[in-house]
Amino acid sequence: MIIEVKNIDVFYGNIQALKQISLWVTKGEIVALIGGNGAGKSTLMKAIVGLVKKKSGAIYFDGQPITTMPSANITRLGISVVAEGRRLFGPLSVMDNLNLGAYLRLTKRQGQEVQKDIQTMFEIFPPLKVRRTQSAGTLSGGEQQMLAIARALMARPKAILMTSHCY
């Protein structure tokens, strides 16, 4: 099990956004979460990565309890997020965005491996190679989506949480 959510409750003030939610994701599995506006999809993702508090329940990542762990520590365990609106660094180049995706690895002096992974991203997403010096904010919507996914992969995560830009 890579992600295990057990009976979580999340409140915004008096309003309960998540009621006894449980979810399991095994290694290699792709899970799509579908629901109407306001159903609580984004809240569940925020709950997993530690951006909202859980009133009750537990969350495990790769067997480790992360229910009350600070968000930055959860990221270090190997979860990448491709957020709504993509959250790219608009003025920075495609290359800079990819390198920043590997920020945690660069600080561990894994520079050569990171450069190799950038080449792999260019193989998966050829348009990014052509536009590697172009600023991210000037890419087309689809190209920005490619860059957001590639940047998330640069961290070599064990799991990726992805939200659609079409809401």
Ligand SMILES: Nc1ncnc2c1ncn2[C@@H]1O[C@H](COP(=O)(O)OP(=O)(O)O)[C@@H](O)[C@H]1O
């Ligand atoms: N920061 C917040 N403060 C108060 N209520 C919120 C907040 N964020 C989300 N909600 C409410 O929680 C419910 C679930 O929202 P959300 O998780 O964003 O739904 P979804 O992503 O499925 O559209 C909605 O009713 C929304 O209005």
Ligand SMILES: [Mg+2]
């Ligand atoms: Mg949402």
